[in-house]
Amino acid sequence: MANSASGMAVSDECKLKFQELKAKRTFRFITFKINEHSQQVVVDRVGQPGETYADFTATIPADECRYAVFDFDFVTDENCQKSKIFFISWSPDTSRVRSKMLYASSKDRFKRELDGYQVELQATDPSEMTLDVVKARAL
Template sequence: MANASSGAGVHDDCNLRFVELKSKRLHRFITYKLENQKEIVVENIGERTATYEDFVSKLPENDCRFAVYDFDFFTAEDVPKSRIFYIFWSPDTAKVRSKMLYASSNEKFKRMLDGIQVEMQATDPSEISIDEIKDRAR
């Protein structure tokens, strides 16, 4: 499926893995990258036992990525809950061309992943700290 904005396609595996995370709860996180400026593909899949630190370590310091993270938490009433986060990682240190390519594909790709509950865009690690995730989950 080609993205009209950037011309980038989306590999079928992207949505398949997302459905596994959302419905079957097989994965903790997924990172996606734009390969050869032509197609969005799955880059990393975190096992259900993976930590938030494992997830953050998969985001490159100097390049953009799309990611989803399934965050489990307890409400104030001690009820277990889960929120699926969509994170558009676009660090300040990324090349301008990369930022532009990812930004032009972001909206359509995000809409394709049906079931996202919280959206975030981050330009440095402090914007996706575990405390920030906890605040946004509630």
């Protein structure tokens, strides 16, 4: 079912992979991209459970928009091990205007398909999604 505002559908694979990450912790992260030809959001890449946040950020293209989810493990000030799933919207200033508009207009519908993330992060520059930023948002 396409979104009337942007015309973007969400592939079933996106929802299935997200459910696996959330329920089974099969993946550390998933990146998603908009396929303009098929007019839908598709899975771009999945990260294995042993991969780090640095591995994740290395997969994000510097000049192309992406959506992503990252399963972030951390220890609280009370020394409790916790995990939060981040939804990250990456829209760099250097990407095409059309691409930024497509991602912006499709984001709300796409987020509704991913039921269960805890923290949303929007970034236009790598400094807005550093590990320190993620840690601060997780607590």
